[in-house]
Amino acid sequence: MRKYIFILLIIFTVGSTTFGAPTKKLSQLKFEEDTDFNGTRLSDALALMSKVTKVTIVADSEVKDVIIDLYINKGQSLREVLDIIEVTNNLEEIYIDKIVMLTKTGKGSTTLIGKIVGESDQGLADTRVTLVDSEYKTIKTEAGGIFIYDNIRPGIYIIKLEKDGYATSSEVVDIKQNKTTNINIILDKKNKEGLVVVKVEEGLREKNLGSSKNNEGTEIVTERIELKHAYAEDIKGMIESISGGNLKVSAFSKLHMLVLKGDKTDIGIAKKLIEDMDRPVKQVRITAQVLDTTDNLFEDLGFDWLFSNTDSSISSNSVDTDGVSTEGTTSSFSSSTGAGVLSFLDLFNDADNLINLSINILQQTEELNVSSVPSVVVVNGEEAEFNVTEEVIVGTETDTDDDGNETETPIWEEAGTLFSVTPTIREGGDDPDTIILEISSEVSDFKLTSGYDGDSGAKLASTITTKVQVQDGEVLFIGGLKKTTVKETIYKVPILGDIPVLQTLFRSTSTTNDVRQIYIQITAEIVDQENSNKEIDLNSFRKNPATTGKLKRIYPDFEKPEEEGISL
Template sequence: MKKLSRAVIKIFLALCLSVSLPAASIGDSNVPEMQDGKISLTLRDVSIAEVMEMLSRAGHVNILLSDSVEGKVSVNLYDMGIDQAIRSIATSAGYAVERRNGNYFIVDRSDAGKSEPGGPTQVRTYKVQYSDAEVVAGIIKNHLSTYGQVATMPERRLLIVEDTPYFHGRIKSLLAKLDREPKQIMIEARILEVGLKDSESFGLDWAAIFESGDAQIGTQGLSSPGSPGLFFDLIKPDVTLVLDALRKRDRLRTLSTPKLLALEGQEAETIIGDRLGYNVTTTIDSVTTTSTEFLESGVILRVKPSVDEQNRIFLEIHPEVSTGSVSQDGVPNQSTTEVTTSMLVESGQTVFIGGLIKRTSEQIRDGVPVLGDLPVLGALFSNRSLSSVNTELVVLITPYIVDNDKVRLDGGKVERVNQVAAELEEQPRDIAENLDKLDYFEDILVTDVEDL
């Protein structure tokens, strides 16, 4: 009997040992600790559900898994935020993460967006009318959902966006702010040339004129050799009087009065001068090609306007005065005076730029009348000398903000005028045809009268 009892006990113990015990649930001892909001975790072939449970307990966040989420993952994280850890693990396993009301939802990619506001993802196109499509796409990319994406067609200025209707609404609102119709600025410029005397070789002292307004124009001119140089300021009535006085003394002449229409953020340019051509030879793999390039010299004015919220105009101004030449060997040479500055002005205010000195050489021929013009012998009765001529360029820039609505209205008027003009052009043809008919009937009447 004792032997039987011992046998029964052995069999019972063997059965107990042969049965697999269920895996222990994750306890607090298995939950990794967060340090400074970061988590470090190393796991091998662990159920994604268990990993998400660990992250949920460690970060004290709610993580919900759909029925289709399954499988095992291997994880090796180091100092990663809980949000990034959840998204990284779910993405590596082929799932999408949705965040709603502070909770994380792990779903299959095919189901992504179905529970988002507005329903599943949709593909829509957006036309970028005024801005750079690539730049706008880069901004919009940061405002899409976790599974939204954007592509561009720069040549057609199109954005192709895939996202939920809710985010499409946000994109449309954002695009309306980014892709606004740019303002147009009319830039009126006056480029003047002031003749300088020998004592004014460094230019006029515009700073003194602007500060005191009592500069005298006499035999000594307006020179103050102690403070020459480039000068920028807003125009004042005293300066206008000085310019008028210089004009009356034939020391001031107008070189050009260009008017430029520029979009805000776009550069406008006017060039008054010469384009000197020279040949450039290039040799590549024993193949020599010759092309012609041009050296621009003279007065070059570049203006880049922009408009702030108070409708003030910010001007980036770059005036340049240069002289150029091409040697007999075809080598271009250029001497340039240029400066770049910025000013903030109201619409209609005039910016004054002075101090741009231009030095040129002129050949002067003096001689005895008639005798000096004789061939060969004329050289004995004439003299040639080289004289240096100094001039100062003054640039006046007046920007105006153009009312786009008024331009569109005026455009409608122009269209109507063109229509009326076309109708008037047709009237002479109609009159000519009627005259031809009258001549025809007149001939018939004359014939009938003669027959009578």
């Protein structure tokens, strides 16, 4: 396209300060000097006229690149100039509010035209406009913040607006058949830190998108509702089931929006229902501590006795490896239980952090490992998972192609500690809220040998499934999960240990069973605005629940394993 130069400055004078209809106003605007538009794009010429006259004049996308060669004489009105442009290029005017749009004569297309402005009501050029999830290309606003989509299919669209230095915004618009839809949008400017200050709005955030009348003369209204907390699909299903089909509901999950279409009465009822259901969703913070101990460690240390006597008071001043020296009130116990038991009991006397300090001592003796201390916040009624696992090859899968070539693919499976919990908050009204915990835990391993045939990859698992009610912040203790690791070691003399018949004389096999028990300590806490961003205090989490009276136990009565073996 040729470069062009405006030889004369376009100066308009307004014949009247009172603006009537657009046609009357255009007739009052006159050129005071001769003006030469030589090789000018129509959109550029109209943009200059709009800037000087404050009248928004645009061209649709189909004609905006038309090149005009026009000489305007002094004294000609803007009305006459537009008439010349329209006649010579087969165009016509469409009036949308205070906007004049030039389009092809007799086009009769479905058009969307919009204006993007900032907080000072100034048009924002170069704003990226996208019709989400549609085949239409992203366009940019022109001078004055104007954008146009013409020949667009009727329907409900999501408009996404992006501009550097401004917050990204989205709007829902209902495009009517063979009509021009007008929309004005204000973008919020970001501050120096790149943040946008948003005003807190009370009640529903809603916008009327227009109305029409059906064949019976009933006014049909289209409204957009922005949800603050609830899921759009959930609210949509509820409204449709209650309205009995009288309302048309469209849900936009990504934008948390609903578009309602129906008569005013039905929409009014739906809005009241939405306002009642659109409540903040409560969340629960679940913190777990996974303890991996040697078999029957806690039973040998008297763990079950300690937690069944939480009302007893034990006071101690000194501990040695032969027994316990105590002063003050005591509970009876055997002083011949050994150093491990004595240390455990002395920690109980601390009455502040029994489990935490006991874990530290047991870790030093390698009798206990703390596998992990995960913490997660989960929405009320949703499942949270904690998995401490490893992947092993439990077999192979053989594929044969058309040429008879075989390909072996290893089969991977997970085993370890798998723990899931689903919290459900029960509101207590005047009483404190409680939490229902649905808990499922599994400790598993694989029975592996040197090959993958038969049951070599069999999974050995110990599981617990339960449901329990706890108070906000209470501690739960799960025990009774065992896992057994069978290790088979072959010792042989090189070469001689592989000779048939004689190999038994030069090789030996050793089998060991390593039995471990898994314990899971859980705390559940309702998250509100006051504690939603607080850090997890593990010291507070590990405080002795036996002395605070906040222990909930899921712990079976222990039985010593039989000498013949261990039952999983």
